[in-house]
Amino acid sequence: MASNAVMEETLQVLKDHKLRVTPQRHIILAYLVSHHNHPTVETIRDALGKELPNIGSSTIYNTLNTFVDHHLVVELQNGDGSTHYDYFGSPHYHAICTNCGRIVDVTYPGFSDTEKRLEEKTAEISGYMISGNHMEVYGLCPECQIKLGIKND
Amino acid sequence: MASNAVMEETLQVLKDHKLRVTPQRHIILAYLVSHHNHPTVETIRDALGKELPNIGSSTIYNTLNTFVDHHLVVELQNGDGSTHYDYFGSPHYHAICTNCGRIVDVTYPGFSDTEKRLEEKTAEISGYMISGNHMEVYGLCPECQIKLGIKND
DNA sequence: TACTAAATGAGAACCATTCCAAAGTAATGC
DNA sequence: GCATTACTTTGGAATGGTTCTCATTTAGTA
Known part of the structure; x- marks a missing residue:
């Protein structure tokens, strides 16, 4: 679980970008801000199993694509076939x-x-x-x- | 069809890299050398319809991947979902x-x-x-x- | 010319990502 | 606080680019 400071920061980031604040977006963004492990969608899904046990892959993809559109996150390919994501603070x-x-x-x-x-x-x-x-x-x-x-x- | 000069040049490039010279490799490389249109596999297949009417997609993928491994060609993503290739002379x-x-x-x-x-x-x-x-x-x-x-x- | 390892081709298989429709929910205004 | 509305989430189906498989063909070498 991300720290309070991170939760506050990410909340503000979402608001600044005029993104509707949903628990999914908030938690995924907080995860990205506090982990620089360049996760894939699967990595994120596994890591957030406790906080978002029922999240669908589509939601993670949607959320990440939204973040990419807003330049909060960048996509990376390392040759393993799936896309990796990195918070670009x-x-x-x-x-x-x-x-x-x-x-x-x-x-x-x-x-x-x-x-x-x-x-x-x-x-x-x-x-x-x-x-x-x-x-x-x-x-x-x-x-x-x-x-x-x-x-x- | 690529010029004689290009055909000679590409033949030499293949030999320099110790790649077995097949018509498919030679023609695809010549196409890439003489076109800087950043083609996809489909673009290449269409363009070479006359010279290689029966070429399989697998062969084009194999060939391009080989060229990428040998740093002759780079892969590019432009967001349209397919990979584009560029000769990196x-x-x-x-x-x-x-x-x-x-x-x-x-x-x-x-x-x-x-x-x-x-x-x-x-x-x-x-x-x-x-x-x-x-x-x-x-x-x-x-x-x-x-x-x-x-x-x- | 014969031999061997490598390349080709056709289609099946794979799998990351997107699409879709239904249900849920955040933001807004009253 | 409550209703409204547009946006978001779900989960499963569909998509489609790329890889895999394997029988066949072929380039390079002795």
Whole structure:
């Protein structure tokens, strides 16, 4: 169960986005805010078994799609066939393991400048009216480097 | 039909990657090299109707997956539910229209430095052994800006 | 030319996601 | 507080892109 602080924060987020506050939305958003495990729909369903025992998959999909539309959440593919979701409270990007699918959040000072420049350049060159971006970096996670007997020194 | 130059080039690419040269692979790769229309499997099947009338979808999927594994081709999602493919001969990234799904290739001088820095920073922070990246920028394409009556001045 | 491992093709199977209709519920105004 | 109404949730069916299976064909090699 998410903390009171998280419950208050997420309640406010829903209201700010003029989203009708249902228990399902509130609890799912709180889960995403307090877990950065990049869950799938199934992961969320399992994790919320106690709080929302009767929730349908459709509801989770609907809810997540709504959050994505509102740019609260981003979708990620790691090659395992299902979509992963990540609360996008602060700017970051993802490193995805090409062997095991592990996703980690990454950011560094100066990243937002990089992002900004990429968007500006894109607007300039393509004429698109930019609304966002996704960056992903692929490679082997430390664990898989060991597992596969690869050294990186 | 792709030009002789393209056919020679793609033949060499297949050999360089130690891929068995089948007519299907050769023709599909030549199509991708000479068309930057970000086709789906269906688009490819339709386009190659004359040259490969009996090709199965499985073969196209197999072939494209092989090319992706060899980093010759990248996969793209534009929200229409199917995967799009793009020959990745020279470094670039994609701008994707959130309204109509149109995908355009973008690059600019200095982009490869940006890319390189992102990968280096990621390796440093995450410990991943980096093998590649994908960047995408989202927004409204010029046509959709007009269609939706939005001005950007 | 014969051999072997790999690729192809047709269709079945898979399964994540969306769709649908009925029932339930949050927000609004009185 | 209560009725109204539009939006949300459910759960099951339907969808459809992608993978799987396996018999057949074929590319590369000796």
